[in-house]
Amino acid sequence: MIEAAGIPTVTLNIIWAYHRIVGMPRVAAIEHPFGRPYGGVGGAETQRAVLRAALHMFETAREPGQVEHLPFVWPEPPAETRWHPAEPSPIIAWIKQRAKPQWRSHASGLRARRICARQAELTPARARSKAPACPDAPM
Amino acid sequence: MGYQGSDTKVLETQSAPEIAAAMRSEEVDLALLAPV
Numbered sequence: 001m002i003e004a005a006g007i008p009t010v011t012l013n014i015i016w017a018y019h020r021i022v023g024m025p026r027v028a029a030i031e032h033p034f035g036r037p038y039g040g041v042g043g044a045e046t047q048r049a050v051l052r053a054a055l056h057m058f059e060t061a062r063e064p065g066q067v068e069h070l071p072f073v074w075p076e077p078p079a080e081t082r083w084h085p086a087e088p089s090p091i092i093a094w095i096k097q098r099a100k101p102q103w104r105s106h107a108s109g110l111r112a113r114r115i116c117a118r119q120a121e122l123t124p125a126r127a128r129s130k131a132p133a134c135p136d137a138p139m
Numbered sequence: 140m141g142y143q144g145s146d147t148k149v150l151e152t153q154s155a156p157e158i159a160a161a162m163r164s165e166e167v168d169l170a171l172l173a174p175v
Contacts, residue, residue, distance in 0.1 A: 005159035
């Protein structure tokens with residue numbers, strides 16, 4: 001609706017592929033962690049550079065749904081991330097308690113299906129016809 | 140805009156139009172959105 005009002009938008013997006021579902025006019029994709037799209041706390045130089053790069057897309061974007069991957073790399077690997085608070089926010093606590101088992105189930109279902117499909121590729125056609133069908137993809 | 144839940148009715152019929160109108164009245168040239 002902001003675009004419909006004549007105001008162009010760029011979305012600085014951590015999950016840039018999400019735009020394929022909801023539709024975003026212009027996406028400046030960045031591989032930064034949640035809560036830190038511009039950079040780390042106190043990292044004014046990086047924050048300014050990300051801001052300028054995202055704003056630059058207003059000049060360079062040429063087609064609807066364009067995605068530009070910004071060339072910024074978060075300085076520490078996820079396993080070594082130190083900036084999470086000691087006490088998680090309510091949504092993160094909820095995800096850890098309740099949603100994670102669902103994700104695990106989803107991921108294990110996908111893994112099983114990929115393994116089954118790969119085994120089917122490697123199995124001779126005559127034997128394949130006797131093998132059980134691969135499970136359906138999880139929802 | 141805040142948390143919208145799964146029902147986007149308020150977002151579509153109230154929040155977004157009011158935000159867009161406010162931005163237009165303030166002569167906003169562009170908007171950089173940064174979901175966190």
